[in-house]
Amino acid sequence: MEVLQPKQETYQLNDYEKARESFQWDDVKKEFSWYKSGKINVAYECIDRHADEGKGNKTALLYSDASRNESYTFNDLKKRTNQAAHMFRRLNVNKGDRVFIFMPRSPELYIALLGAVKMGAVVGPLFEAFMKEAVRSRLEDSEAKVIVTTPELVSRVPHEELPHLEKIILVGEHAATNDPFYSFSEEMKASPNDDSAIEWVNLEDGLILHYTSGSTGKPKGVYHVHNAMLQHYQTAKWVLDLREDDIYWCTADPGWVTGTSYGIFGPWLNGVTNVVRGGRFSPDDWYNTIDTFNVTVWYSAPTAFRMLMAAPKDILEKYDLNSLRHILSVGEPLNPEVVRWGWDVFKHRIHDTWWMTETGGMLICNYLSEPVKPGSMGKPFPGIHAAIIDNEGNELPPNEMGHLAIQTGWPAQMRKIWKNDEKFQEYFSIPGWYVSGDTAFRDDEGYFWFQGRNDDVIMTAGERVGPFEIESKLVEHPAVAEAGVIGKPDEMRGHIIKAFIALRPEYKTSDELKSEIQKFIKTELAAHAVPKEIEFKDKLPKTRSGKIMRRVLKAWEMNEPAGDLSTMDDA
Ligand code: PRX
Numbered sequence: 001m002e003v004l005q006p007k008q009e010t011y012q013l014n015d016y017e018k019a020r021e022s023f024q025w026d027d028v029k030k031e032f033s034w035y036k037s038g039k040i041n042v043a044y045e046c047i048d049r050h051a052d053e054g055k056g057n058k059t060a061l062l063y064s065d066a067s068r069n070e071s072y073t074f075n076d077l078k079k080r081t082n083q084a085a086h087m088f089r090r091l092n093v094n095k096g097d098r099v100f101i102f103m104p105r106s107p108e109l110y111i112a113l114l115g116a117v118k119m120g121a122v123v124g125p126l127f128e129a130f131m132k133e134a135v136r137s138r139l140e141d142s143e144a145k146v147i148v149t150t151p152e153l154v155s156r157v158p159h160e161e162l163p164h165l166e167k168i169i170l171v172g173e174h175a176a177t178n179d180p181f182y183s184f185s186e187e188m189k190a191s192p193n194d195d196s197a198i199e200w201v202n203l204e205d206g207l208i209l210h211y212t213s214g215s216t217g218k219p220k221g222v223y224h225v226h227n228a229m230l231q232h233y234q235t236a237k238w239v240l241d242l243r244e245d246d247i248y249w250c251t252a253d254p255g256w257v258t259g260t261s262y263g264i265f266g267p268w269l270n271g272v273t274n275v276v277r278g279g280r281f282s283p284d285d286w287y288n289t290i291d292t293f294n295v296t297v298w299y300s301a302p303t304a305f306r307m308l309m310a311a312p313k314d315i316l317e318k319y320d321l322n323s324l325r326h327i328l329s330v331g332e333p334l335n336p337e338v339v340r341w342g343w344d345v346f347k348h349r350i351h352d353t354w355w356m357t358e359t360g361g362m363l364i365c366n367y368l369s370e371p372v373k374p375g376s377m378g379k380p381f382p383g384i385h386a387a388i389i390d391n392e393g394n395e396l397p398p399n400e401m402g403h404l405a406i407q408t409g410w411p412a413q414m415r416k417i418w419k420n421d422e423k424f425q426e427y428f429s430i431p432g433w434y435v436s437g438d439t440a441f442r443d444d445e446g447y448f449w450f451q452g453r454n455d456d457v458i459m460t461a462g463e464r465v466g467p468f469e470i471e472s473k474l475v476e477h478p479a480v481a482e483a484g485v486i487g488k489p490d491e492m493r494g495h496i497i498k499a500f501i502a503l504r505p506e507y508k509t510s511d512e513l514k515s516e517i518q519k520f521i522k523t524e525l526a527a528h529a530v531p532k533e534i535e536f537k538d539k540l541p542k543t544r545s546g547k548i549m550r551r552v553l554k555a556w557e558m559n560e561p562a563g564d565l566s567t568m569d570d571a
Contacts, residue, residue: 297325
């Protein structure tokens with residue numbers, strides 16, 4: 001067994017190691033103002049607290065993209081998030097109302113998001129690639145009252161169809177100010193920057209709604225509360241190993257949970273300097289970001305590492321990456337060869353972490369002070385009981401494969417699926433356990449090894465895509481009679497999306513039609529939901545009740561036996 005030992009000489013043994021045995025989640029509460037007042041607000045704890053404790057002039061945010069290069073101190077962000085909180089109040093947002101944020105990464109995104117949290121709203125971040133229908137369905141389900149977006153994206157917000165959506169705040173040039181449109185910069189200017197708009201909330205009050213995909217039905221609104229901060233804070237401290245002088249960069253967009261839990265809350269609760277790089281991925285930009293900002297701790301994803309791995313070798317000679325001291329990964333299986341490459345190129349181990357939108361924070365991780373087994377997700381965080389269980393909830397012995405499950409009750413656990421209790425209960429169908437939907441085993445030393453998903457959720461380039469949402473959109477295309485969507489293994493992206501399509505009789509198969517269907521998904525749903533491959537079939541395998549059998553499609557694709565076909569209508 002290949003094991004990468006920690007580099008004892010390069011860091012002090014961290015607190016995690018000392019505290020692991022005696023750790024209690026309740027102790028973490030003492031770190032926050034909650035302990036004194038009984039009330040809290042995570043935006044205050046992220047920003048104002050550091051400003052109020054003498055770190056006001058420390059850099060909180062380093063932002064760059066092709067046209068902007070900006071730096072904000074904790075004092076700056078305190079004032080601006082106060083203004084944003086006042087702005088939302090003036091625009092009639094009340095505690096618990098949903099405020100959505102739909103825009104590319106920029107300082108304004110972070111200011112608006114924290115400002116909304118500060119005044120007690122529940123924020124809903126939406127990835128900028130979503131098209132009209134995806135935006136509409138999420139705003140409709142959440143009954144969002146306000147959305148912050150940009151003039152470029154606003155045409156994808158069909159407010160005429162959304163009775164609950166009262167106001168649209170536009171960030172950027174040419175922002176109109178006639179109802180329901182408001183200008184972010186004008187409204188901010190008209191808002192004071194004192195702290196009187198802070199809403200002191202309870203730990204169980206709503207914080208954030210992240211829409212995520214399942215294998216059936218529409219996207220689910222995963223609802224998290226302020227209490228999650230206990231876990232964001234402590235995992236960022238012990239797993240990301242954040243320290244006072246760190247320059248931290250999480251590459252995830254806040255439209256996905258990694259980009260909020262560890263792109264906003266975790267680092268800022270620990271008071272470190274947070275780097276945000278706008279724009280799209282390019283190896284040059286990424287290495288340049290590490291070099292320019294002297295990034296020390298870097299949290300990214302296997303797909304990104306694989307793309308860097310595939311970039312021309314000489315690119316590395318252009319940049320100085322010696323500032324890095326700790327590298328981590330999340331979102332999909334981290335291949336051992338990527339870990340080896342990381343060791344080669346950065347002289348550091350890449351540390352895998354496992355968690356989900358629903359878990360709110362990291363649960364199984366590799367730690368700086370412990371050996372890493374390439375290919376393993378690591379060990380449960382202190383205070384987390386993870387296990388491999390069978391269908392009845394019995395814990396299985398080491399080296400047996402089963403459901404990866406977590407004993408319920410960790411701080412960042414989702415509190416509900418928005419307006420869908422039935423879906424919520426499905427995760428807890430085995431009493432006492434949260435069942436993740438992943439299959440894994442645990443080895444003799446307690447390390448967990450990911451084996452696959454046991455539903456049809458597709459992880460592509462680190463993003464989670466529900467086959468059902470794409471199938472539903474595909475059949476809206478005039479040529480498509482039926483569609484089945486699966487994930488097909490791919491070296492670079494983990495999986496790519498493949499669609500099997502049966503056409504309506506009056507249509508003929510052609511490459512033009514394939515591209516037209518791909519374009520249709522891109523404009524109607526999102527670029528990351530486009531099937532990279534389309535295969536036309538005369539008919540699709542279905543159960544007698546008419547459900548597309550993705551399992552059979554997968555078997556076709558992989559040239560494997562299709563298994564039990566007794567429920568198929570035309571076996
Ligand atoms: O299948 C697992 C995979 O990503 C799923 C969760 O996706 P999402 O909610 O989008 O959250 C991703 C980032 C927190 C999991 O059920 N996954 C996540 N981390 C890993 C992983 N698969 C293998 N190894 C991981 N480290």
